[in-house]
Amino acid sequence: MDVLVFGAGALGSLVGGLLAREHAVTLVGRDPHVGRIREDGLRISGEFDAHVGPEAASEVDGLSADLALVTVKAYDTAAAAAALSGEGVDIDLVCSLQNGLTEGELRAALGDRVLAGTATYGAELVDPGRVRCTGVGRVHVGELDGGESDRAERVAAAFREAGLDCEADPGMPRRRWEKLAVNAGINAVSALARVRNGALAEPPAADVAERATREAARVARAEGVDLTGGDARAALRTVVGETAGNRSSMFQDVRAERRTEVDAINGAVVERGRKHGLETPTNRTLAELLGAWETARGLRPADGDRNR
Ligand SMILES: NC(=O)c1ccc[n+]([C@@H]2O[C@H](COP(=O)([O-])OP(=O)(O)OC[C@H]3O[C@@H](n4cnc5c(N)ncnc54)[C@H](O)[C@@H]3O)[C@@H](O)[C@H]2O)c1
Numbered sequence: 001m002d003v004l005v006f007g008a009g010a011l012g013s014l015v016g017g018l019l020a021r022e023h024a025v026t027l028v029g030r031d032p033h034v035g036r037i038r039e040d041g042l043r044i045s046g047e048f049d050a051h052v053g054p055e056a057a058s059e060v061d062g063l064s065a066d067l068a069l070v071t072v073k074a075y076d077t078a079a080a081a082a083a084l085s086g087e088g089v090d091i092d093l094v095c096s097l098q099n100g101l102t103e104g105e106l107r108a109a110l111g112d113r114v115l116a117g118t119a120t121y122g123a124e125l126v127d128p129g130r131v132r133c134t135g136v137g138r139v140h141v142g143e144l145d146g147g148e149s150d151r152a153e154r155v156a157a158a159f160r161e162a163g164l165d166c167e168a169d170p171g172m173p174r175r176r177w178e179k180l181a182v183n184a185g186i187n188a189v190s191a192l193a194r195v196r197n198g199a200l201a202e203p204p205a206a207d208v209a210e211r212a213t214r215e216a217a218r219v220a221r222a223e224g225v226d227l228t229g230g231d232a233r234a235a236l237r238t239v240v241g242e243t244a245g246n247r248s249s250m251f252q253d254v255r256a257e258r259r260t261e262v263d264a265i266n267g268a269v270v271e272r273g274r275k276h277g278l279e280t281p282t283n284r285t286l287a288e289l290l291g292a293w294e295t296a297r298g299l300r301p302a303d304g305d306r307n308r
């Protein structure tokens, strides 16, 4: 399979680098990472030990692929969608492995070529040309609206050929919403309280996290997804327990003074809830507080366009 990875940062470099052991891969990213990969290949450390030689580019013009994986941060999705739907690029299928609800933007630009994906691998870019796998997880891929899918099965088989743990899932809407509900509970709460995930097992942080997760499950049900508040809270507690020693990605972003994905996580819960006439006060407060911090730090566009 010819695979293009749009957004060769931590996750994209890890997944793309592992796929490059078996498939023709082009990593699309930015210098100095792209330049180093061209000169010396990509080194993968941590849970894997590999030195691979994918193609690397900083533009998609002139590229073609059977599959494009989208691994930019959620707030760069619009730019990814615009690039991948451009005239100079020829892509058959697109699959996001991002956190947050980003498929709407991708589908608007790329139509029914878009598959849903989730990834629970842990990745960290340690230096240009070097990525570390901090945890072996699993990739799930499937139709945005759910159902059996030959094309998702083909993608999953290609991932497995390269030694990645990957399954096609006919229940991607529920899987996406459950992951969103867990991220809604963990990420902003841990980032604002400046605590590792394990601190969300105890009140009062646990109460805030559970409220955010329960609100997300209520919105999911309004969207037609079969996710109870109890199931979502059970998933939250499991992930908090399994990742007790981790700093969430949003806590890491705040520590590094980077823009967070709060708009695509808690903000998405608020916006989808509003469409259904549902109040989501905990998610709204979390999104507003992190938004205020990002604005004060000059990290988000001043015009209020959340997705730029
Ligand atoms: N890192 C992980 O362990 C992990 C695990 C699961 C899910 N995720 C999700 O995956 C997504 C990516 O996370 P990450 O940690 O890899 O982020 P990252 O910031 O390391 O990687 C994103 C990369 O995209 C590049 N990029 C952005 N716009 C671009 C453009 N127009 N052209 C070329 N390159 C561009 C950036 O330069 C950056 O290197 C997020 O939604 C995150 O929540 C990450």
Ligand SMILES: CC(C)(CO)[C@@H](O)C(=O)[O-]
Pocket (backbone or CB within 6 Å): 099, 182, 183, 186, 187, 197, 239, 243, 246, 247, 248, 249, 250
């Ligand atoms: C599962 C998770 C919350 C663990 O830290 C992760 O998705 C994250 O940090 O974004």
